[in-house]
Amino acid sequence: MIGLGDIRIVAIEQYGAGPFGSLHLAELGADVIKVEDARTGGDIGRHVPPFQSEDDSLFYQSFNRNKRSIALDLSVDGGRDVLHRLVSECDGVLHNLRGDVPEKLGLRYEDLAPYNERVVVCSLSGFGMTGPRREQPAYDYVVQGLAGWMELTGEPDGPPTKSGLSLVDYCGGLAAAMSLLAGIHVARRDGVGGDCDLSLFETAVAMLSYPATWHLTKGHETTRRTRSAHPSIVPFGAFPTADGWLMLACAKPKFFGRLTEAIGRGELAADPRFATLEARQRNNDELIPLLDAALRTRTTGEWVTRLNAAGVPCGPVNTLKEALKDPQTRHRELVVETPHPHWGTVRHVRTAGRGWWPLPAPRRAPELGEDRDDVLRDLVGLDDAQIAELARDGAFGTTQSTTPADAARDETA
Template sequence: MRPLADLRILAIEQYGAGPFGSVHLADLGAEIIKIEDPSTGGDIGRYVPPYQEGEDSLFFEAFNRNKRSISLDLSTPEGRAVFEDLVRVSDAVYSNLRGDVPAKIGITYPDLKHLNPKIVCCALTGFGMTGPRSSEPGYDYILQGFAGWMDLTGEPTGPPTKSGLSLVDYSAGLVAAMALVSGVHAARRDGVGMDCDISLFDTAISMLTYPAIWNLNGDFEPQRTHHSAHPSLIPFQAFPTADGWIVVACPKEKFWRRLTTAIGRPELADDERFASFAARRRNADVLVPLLEEAFSTRPSAEWLAELRAVAVPCGPVNSVATALEDPQTAARDLVVETEHPRFGTVRQVSSPVRVGDERPDYRRAPSRHEDGPDILSSLLGYDERRITELDGAGAFGKGLA
């Protein structure tokens, strides 16, 4: 059995943050039942271009493999009744909505505990379920600006810059997954469920880590750095070479001494201007141009070979395509395949979560309501007459039963 094979989660989720958290739980064996709103055509991720047709998109595939789907209109009494029956036989309700919405639509622990005292209600929202911004919508790029990330990213003379990936979304999704699993563990131990209140804002602020503690306890003012340099360790940044870019890192003194040998300047190791972390930071305006000049003389591949030979931490600045073709990517089974009725064989990245020796099986993302009939009959025990009545009352949308 997969590690989470005994875990059933009702996921009222959309786009990236929520689905990113639950897809890793699905890969670990959890039964993720997506509750998709028929009035909006289900998860809005189904309609994200450029690779999109009908209710299918490669964006949706990336976040929803190994899950199940039922189309359910929670605004109707009949749809709500089905949802409540599902709550009775599930471990958790997981959502990513605006902070004031879970209470409005009745999916918090106080709303559901009478159905299942052990239910865990995990809400991943933009700004949390409390505070003056709880009713504001929150999206990754907005939060990157809100939490100071964009002020820290980019060249010093350039504009504030977002990360190339939705890192607030993905990080918050993982935090929510951890909270949910922890909540279920406690509920099984104590017999009582709970609310888990996770937000993009909280996650983004917490990830400020050491710049935050420096700012809160000293006069440190975080600023953008030249060529993505570390704010305090020198050298630890990207350097242009004769044909591209490499990243070189010296987070220990031994690496700095090895680097001076690799670039043919061993005398720099004992130069008092560069003899310690603090000295190199004080004299970065002298040291960095020396290193940039050295690295510009040879191609990236030659420098990487030279640096690796003396065990200096380094790496290329790859394109996405090159990163996906790296031998380490293949060795770690990080690209997997699923078969899709519209897109054929779909190649995508796997989950990094590894528990034990067994590798997860990967199944394509479900079409909307694909699993509805089985969930209604096998899991809930509804007979054909009951399902037809619910369908006629609009519980599933139109013509899906």
């Protein structure tokens, strides 16, 4: 059996956070059945530009490899009936809908337990299914601002800045996948499932980590540091070289000593102003110009070679193109290819999940409703006549395409 091949997930998901979480489960071998809204052309991610065509996009392909798709209209009895049949044959349900929507659509554990008391229902909403913000929609960038991230990011004299990637979405998806697997473990052990109520907001606040501890315990206000510097460790940040930028991370005292020797300024390690972590932090404004002057004498590549040999944690500040061509990227086979009828060969970065067990080969993300008949025949046991009757009753919607504007519903996280 391939990895998580004994786990089946029904994913009522769209856009980034939910699909990113279930993508990790799918690439570790789980059978992820993606339930898309037949009324709106499916996952809104299908309509994200710039690389979009009809009901597909490269954005959608990035988040939905190795899944199966079925389009349902959950506002009609037939659509709900199909969903309940799927729930009866699955281990978990994952959805990233606004906090008040699961109750409206009957997607809480109490709604689904009659069809499978062992099912685990994982909700990844913007703010959770309880609390004063429960009914508010939320997206990654909004939550970054709300949770204090943007106040901590960027140059000291610049505007509040988001992270370069949608890290709240991605980390929320990973937290949901982890919670869902934990819930399935508990359900298999105890024989009863339940709700996992997660939110993007909680994910972002939890990731405040030690700056939050400093503030809550000592009232400390962490401020932005120039050039992506660490809030307490010096030197730790971006430094200019003769032809670009170098990231240094002297997180331990021994690394600073190695750095000063490698740049020909060994005396700095013995200087009382810089001899300890606390002293370097206090005298940061004196130390950094000295390091800058030394590091500007060679290229980034030369410094990386020299500092790696000295055992100093460092690396170039790569462009996206350079990162994807890095020898480590190639060696770890992080780029995978999937053939696609419209896009030709789509090249992706794989998820980070690993194990000693066999992993499934990468498959392109499914077309809208592509796996409907196979899922309903093989998993649920319906025959062609029953599927046709459900179609006539509107279970699968009246259309499987729409405009991006129509697809932009407010029921996501």
